[in-house]
Amino acid sequence: MDRMLGRKRYIAVFILPALLVFVLFTIAPLIVTGIYSLFEYDGIGTMKFLGLKNYIDLFTTDKHFLTAIVNSFILAGASIFIQLPISFFLASILARGVKGEKFFRTIYFIPVVISSMVIGQLWMKIFNSQYGLLNTIIRWFGDPEFEFSWLATPSTAFFTTVIPAVWQYVGYHMLIFYAGIKSIPPDYLEAARIDGASKRQITTKIMIPLLAPVIKICLLFSLTGSFRAFDLIYVITGGGPNHASEVPGTLLYNNLFRRGLYGYGSAQAFFIVIECLLFSFVIRRLFKKAEENASAV
Amino acid sequence: MRLKNIKKKALFVLLLLIAVVQLFPLYWLITYSLKSNGEIFGDNVLGLPRDWRWINYKTALSGSGIIRYFLNSIFYSVVTVVVAGTISAMAAYAIARMKWKLKHFVYGIFTIGIMIPAQAALLPLFQLLDKLGLKGGYLGLLIPYISFAIPMAILILTGFYKSIPKELEEAAYIDGCGIFRCFSTIMLPIIKPALATASIFTFLGTWNELMFANTLVDSQKYRTLPVGIMSFSGQYSTDWGLIGAAMFLATLPTILIYFILSNQIQESLVAGAVKG
Structure with missing residues (x-):
């Protein structure tokens, strides 16, 4: 068997189709983006080598990019400090076994399967200044003349994208947490209960440490998902008004495909790549220790 | 009490x-x-x-091209699920079971694919597909979809292969079963649940995808449903009922598939996530 599974020809036949497609159409373009980011290039003329100038410009002369970075961190913060705790709370209730456990689990996940385009259009209509649901409700209970343009006001525009983003993926993280909690052997919790541990102690001292791998996955998904956010914001505000709700994804998309700034846009794109890889690395490192501790329990 | x-x-x-x-x-x-x-x-x-x-539904379906976009989206999704599923199942088998030096490195490359933003590959991909003469046709969108579906599928499938005891294959190989026959008649049936999970993720990702579809396809002939509805809603921006009908038509298949397979989705997501 070992001889069969070690034969080079077979290995090549099995691995190469996927590897070639992936390297040619994902990894290679990524590297080319990295190369473009060092040049001034409009796609037609000659490429002028700039070194790291594009990256320096990102942080010194580009106001919009700083807004975009701040926004993506707000999104990440909302995801980690609002969405994940809600998801965890729901998962821990459902995993404990309540009436309708399966029903709730199924319902909470539904927004995840709906396309961002539809979710975006729906929330746009909720926030619509004249006929939107939010303003209609405010008119019922408060000022009957109330009108406010949530989408066109710079200070509120970005939050009209954060709310649906947090809302849409609550069910996704809930399910991952749920799965993690269910995989904890019940004897552990039982033993702790018999030893007189309180519910709170069981959660913080036993459940959360044992859930370290699951928490890691959720953090990774939330963080990288926030850094590369695009669809919802593109649909709801398109980065506006006046670039107030821009995230790096929407900004670079405009630079690349509307303004033809191939070099500069590529620098913005490659910055997100570095950001994602760096944060993934840091999270993995941080959790390595936590997981070792958990396995010692 | x-x-x-x-x-x-x-x-x-x-x-x-x-x-x-x-x-x-x-x-x-x-x-x-x-x-x-x-x-x-x-x-x-x-x-x-x-x-x-x-x-509203009748109007949305007639004359607006929605049916065409709907069929296109089904075509893109089905082909992506089948092709990405097949080549990922093979690659994951090579990573989980076969003996070669670079397998950890290759697995590492695939896992990078899960973290990177698709926007960062978009421009060179656009140029590459243009040079190959594929941009604007079915293949010009199918290839990126397949490529970007591979990492998640490999992650799910590799984890699953590793959880299967080796005895089954061992017995088959000793009986003189060739590697291709062993893979297709013994391994494929066993990995069905994981393959189903990977397929669901691939399907959802492809069916709902917006950025590639918006950038890599110009002609209405090859347009997908999300892009079609976005331009549709720009065109009829004041008729909410009509747009709503079109959006519900686009949502219905994913909701149906979700309800049919929700147990499968939940179990597999759980299995995949816990191993992470």
Whole structure:
């Protein structure tokens, strides 16, 4: 068997189709983006080598990019400090076994399967200044003349994208947490209960440490998902008004495909790549220790 | 005891409230897709339609190209699921079971694919597909979809292969079974649950994808449903009922598939995530 599974020809036949497609159409373009980011290039003329100038410009002369970075961190913060705790709370209730456990689990996940385009259009209509649901409700209970343009006001525009983003993926993280909690052997919790541990102690001292791998996955998904956010914001505000709700994804998309700034846009794109890889690395490192501790329990 | 009961009831009500919040936009979409602007903008914002306007669906389906986009989206999704599933199942087998030096390195390359933003590959991909003469056709969108579906599928499948005991294959190989026959007749049936999971993720990702479809396809002939509906809603921006009907048509397949396979999705997501 070992001889069969070690034969080079077979290995090549099995691995190469996927590897070639992936390297040619994902990894290679990524590297080319990295190369473009060092040049001034409009796609037609000659490429002028700039070194790291594009990256320096990102942080010194580009106001919009700083807004975009701040926004993506707000999104990440909302995801980690609002969405994940809600998801965890729901998962821990459902995993404990309540009436309708399966029903709730199924319902909470539904927004995840709906396309961002539809979710975006729906929330746009909720926030619509004249006929939107939010303003209609405010008119019922408060000022009957109330009108406010949530989408066109710079200070509120970005939050009209954060709310649906947090809302849409609550069910996704809930399910991952749920799965993690269910995989904890019940004897552990039982033993702790018999030893007189309180519910709170069981959660913080036993459940959360044992859930370290699951928490890691959720953090990774939330963080990288926030850094590369695009669809919802593109649909709801398109980065506006006046670039107030821009995230790096929407900004670079405009630079690349509307303004033809191939070099500069590529620098913005490659910055997100570095950001994602760096944060993934840091999270993995941080959790390595936590997981070792958990396995010692 | 009574206090505990009250607490339990309060918790249940809370869960119910959250369920309403999660379902509400879908409910709203369905009801307003059947209303006239008069009702949506007037006095019947939240209730069931008074006058059920099925004509919204008829109008959305006729003459707007929605049917064509719908069929295109099905085609893109099915081909992506089948091709990405097949080559990922093979690659994951090579990574999980075969003996070669670079397998950890290659696995590492695939896992990078899960973290990187698709935007960062978009421009060179655009140029590459253009040079190959594929941009603007079916292949010009299928290839990126397949390529970007591979990492997640490999991650799910590799984890699953590793959880299968080796004895089964061992017996087969000793009996003189060739590697291709062993893979297709013994391994493929065993990995069915993991393959189903990977397929669901691939399907959802492809069916709902917006950026590639918006950038790599110009002609209406090859357009996908999300892009089609986005331009449709720009065109009829004042007729909410009509747009709602088109959006519900785009949502229906994913909701149906989700309800049919929800057990599978939940179990597999769980299995995949816990191993991470």
